[in-house]
Amino acid sequence: MQALVYTAPKAMEMQDLPTPTAQDGEALIEVKSVGICGSDMHGYLGHDDRRPAPLVLGHEAAGVVTSGPKTGTRVTVNPLVTCGTCPACSSGRTNLCPTRQIISMPPREGAFAQWLTMPEGNLIALPDHLSFDQAALAEPLAVCWHAIRLCAAQPYVDLTAPTVVIGGGAIGFGSALALKAFGATDVTLIETNPLRAAHLRGLIDIPVCEPSDISMGQAALVVDCVGYKATREAACAMAAPGATICHIGLGDSNGGLDVRRITLQEITVFGTYAYTEKDFQDTVAAMADGRLGALDWAEARPLSEGPQAFADILGGRVMTPKVILHP
Amino acid sequence: MQALVYTAPKAMEMQDLPTPTAQDGEALIEVKSVGICGSDMHGYLGHDDRRPAPLVLGHEAAGVVTSGPKTGTRVTVNPLVTCGTCPACSSGRTNLCPTRQIISMPPREGAFAQWLTMPEGNLIALPDHLSFDQAALAEPLAVCWHAIRLCAAQPYVDLTAPTVVIGGGAIGFGSALALKAFGATDVTLIETNPLRAAHLRGLIDIPVCEPSDISMGQAALVVDCVGYKATREAACAMAAPGATICHIGLGDSNGGLDVRRITLQEITVFGTYAYTEKDFQDTVAAMADGRLGALDWAEARPLSEGPQAFADILGGRVMTPKVILHP
Numbered sequence: 331m332q333a334l335v336y337t338a339p340k341a342m343e344m345q346d347l348p349t350p351t352a353q354d355g356e357a358l359i360e361v362k363s364v365g366i367c368g369s370d371m372h373g374y375l376g377h378d379d380r381r382p383a384p385l386v387l388g389h390e391a392a393g394v395v396t397s398g399p400k401t402g403t404r405v406t407v408n409p410l411v412t413c414g415t416c417p418a419c420s421s422g423r424t425n426l427c428p429t430r431q432i433i434s435m436p437p438r439e440g441a442f443a444q445w446l447t448m449p450e451g452n453l454i455a456l457p458d459h460l461s462f463d464q465a466a467l468a469e470p471l472a473v474c475w476h477a478i479r480l481c482a483a484q485p486y487v488d489l490t491a492p493t494v495v496i497g498g499g500a501i502g503f504g505s506a507l508a509l510k511a512f513g514a515t516d517v518t519l520i521e522t523n524p525l526r527a528a529h530l531r532g533l534i535d536i537p538v539c540e541p542s543d544i545s546m547g548q549a550a551l552v553v554d555c556v557g558y559k560a561t562r563e564a565a566c567a568m569a570a571p572g573a574t575i576c577h578i579g580l581g582d583s584n585g586g587l588d589v590r591r592i593t594l595q596e597i598t599v600f601g602t603y604a605y606t607e608k609d610f611q612d613t614v615a616a617m618a619d620g621r622l623g624a625l626d627w628a629e630a631r632p633l634s635e636g637p638q639a640f641a642d643i644l645g646g647r648v649m650t651p652k653v654i655l656h657p
Numbered sequence: 658m659q660a661l662v663y664t665a666p667k668a669m670e671m672q673d674l675p676t677p678t679a680q681d682g683e684a685l686i687e688v689k690s691v692g693i694c695g696s697d698m699h700g701y702l703g704h705d706d707r708r709p710a711p712l713v714l715g716h717e718a719a720g721v722v723t724s725g726p727k728t729g730t731r732v733t734v735n736p737l738v739t740c741g742t743c744p745a746c747s748s749g750r751t752n753l754c755p756t757r758q759i760i761s762m763p764p765r766e767g768a769f770a771q772w773l774t775m776p777e778g779n780l781i782a783l784p785d786h787l788s789f790d791q792a793a794l795a796e797p798l799a800v801c802w803h804a805i806r807l808c809a810a811q812p813y814v815d816l817t818a819p820t821v822v823i824g825g826g827a828i829g830f831g832s833a834l835a836l837k838a839f840g841a842t843d844v845t846l847i848e849t850n851p852l853r854a855a856h857l858r859g860l861i862d863i864p865v866c867e868p869s870d871i872s873m874g875q876a877a878l879v880v881d882c883v884g885y886k887a888t889r890e891a892a893c894a895m896a897a898p899g900a901t902i903c904h905i906g907l908g909d910s911n912g913g914l915d916v917r918r919i920t921l922q923e924i925t926v927f928g929t930y931a932y933t934e935k936d937f938q939d940t941v942a943a944m945a946d947g948r949l950g951a952l953d954w955a956e957a958r959p960l961s962e963g964p965q966a967f968a969d970i971l972g973g974r975v976m977t978p979k980v981i982l983h984p
Binding site for chain 2 (some may be wrong): 342405409418423425426428449480483484485486557562572578580582583585587588589591592593594595596597598599600601602603647
């Protein structure tokens with residue numbers, strides 16, 4: 331099969347790899363649409379030691395089952411494989427399973443390929459009216475849904491109070507959509523790239539601003555979808571006394587949290603990773619019934635043009651929040 | 658009146674100051690017992706620019722009202738003065754009032770003195786069976802009560818799961834007491850000074866350990882009552898996936914939070930400051946009915962020996978979690 335292989339930092343190429351074989355409990359899926367994630371970019375840049383070259387990246391997949399009892403079913407793929415029996419899994423926090431695996435990290439190859447095998451429990455059937463390109467958005471939207479569900483569960487979060495989302499990529503944009511789905515009424519999205527900001531204004535009916543447009547110390551909830559030292563510093567400064575900061579992005583690992591302000595102003599900072607099984611299912615249900623909007627904000631390219639797509643994203647030449655590849 | 662005045666870093670002396678006069682809505686209190694807090698130590702060391710010399714420190718006071726309608730009432734003092742009308746006060750989060758003041762920070766002098774004036778709403782009447790020395794513990798215990806109440810309100814906190822409290826000073830010891838009062842069943846207290854650890858073992862029926870006795874990645878809740886970079890690093894390492902870290906202490910302001918672990922393992926870090934009015938009242942009620950134990954863990958000295966008491970605490974020569982001064 332044809333696959334897009336990450337071979338070295340900033341180097342990707344199409345290669346002919348063996349088609350995988352479904353093991354017991356797994357299904358073979360013909361991949362139709364697969365999104366490029368920020369974590370794929372980290373891997374591509376050589377910044378993620380969990381993703382060593384050579385490796386097939388990609389974990390935002392939708393396609394058709396071609397083996398086993400679900401043959402012919404159109405599905406989107408929950409790429410997080412968990413044990414199902416540990417205390418975390420038993421309590422429903424499947425994303426914290428200590429043996430969790432995700433496709434695109436060894437030992438599991440990714441979905442930038444014509445074929446993929448997955449445990450059957452990781453496949454969510456699609457309603458007919460969701461396209462494969464739309465269905466490939468389920469994974470990043472599940473990240474957002476999970477994060478915003480956790481925000482809403484925080485004891486002092488009020489979704490009618492001022493909320494700021496930092497970052498206009500898929501996770502930032504999707505978090506703004508999820509906030510609206512959860513009933514938030516005062517959401518501002520921050521995007522520093524003015525061309526992308528202008529593009530986003532055409533996609534969503536909330537203010538899209540520069541960081542300098544935001545008043546300091548006013549936001550009751552800040553969702554940092556970038557996760558660099560500078561965005562954490564900004565999140566702490568924007569947060570009102572008693573506010574909550576949700577940290578989704580993981581741009582870098584150190585610094586930026588203002589411990590003095592967090593303590594004296596009782597600010598809560600929580601990290602969020604991926605989604606539970608139920609979050610993923612709830613996200614697909616919300617996509618199907620329109621709560622997450624028109625799902626029309628991705629651009630699609632052939633998988634064979636993947637190397638150029640990565641280079642274009644890195645070069646800031648992509649305005650849409652998501653690029654999807656077609657194997 | 659006689660007062661203990663902080664005059665320069667590591668310098669305190671008794672001085673004769675004018676006795677304060679109660680303004681409208683205030684009462685004059687004859688101070689009977691007043692505790693030394695870690696924040697008084699920060700001030701004494703010159704590490705807190707909110708507390709410039711010369712200044713009367715001290716904010717953990719109990720005494721007798723000697724003016725106004727409550728004359729003769731034995732009281733403990735809520736030292737946090739808030740406006741009562743802002744959104745934070747109206748919502749019950751009085752500790753986040755943007756114009757909050759605390760005695761021992763300008764413009765309010767502290768309680769290391771024979772007399773103190775306070776708004777009458779800041780005075781909580783004592784039951785006869787609480788001594789002034791016990792009542793002076795209300796303020797630090799209210800800090801702990803508030804913090805543990807916020808812990809219990811966190812969506813994933815289970816007080817029957819392993820909980821670690823870092824620091825065996827009054828706030829760490831009091832947090833362990835508050836955890837027990839809230840129903841926690843698996844609490845371990847960490848104290849690095851072996852002499853103090855041995856003393857604490859005689860005061861509370863929970864394990865008192867060295868940091869090296871704690872297994873990493875196992876605690877569902879960590880309460881950092883020290884708040885230095887090293888203790889935040891320890892808290893992040895001890896925290897299990899999905900855990901909560903409560904940050905009460907404010908030893909220093911930067912570093913120690915492991916953002917990568919916080920994100921990938923969905924750890925929540927929240928800061929806590931002081932207490933609400935209701936927390937303070939609830940704490941005094943819990944002290945009165947025995948839920949916070951015997952309240953016998955302070956040692957008392959004359960106010961005139963305050964300079965030596967500060968020097969002894971700084972030199973690590975005090976084993977009890979609290980020193981109380983008698984004006």
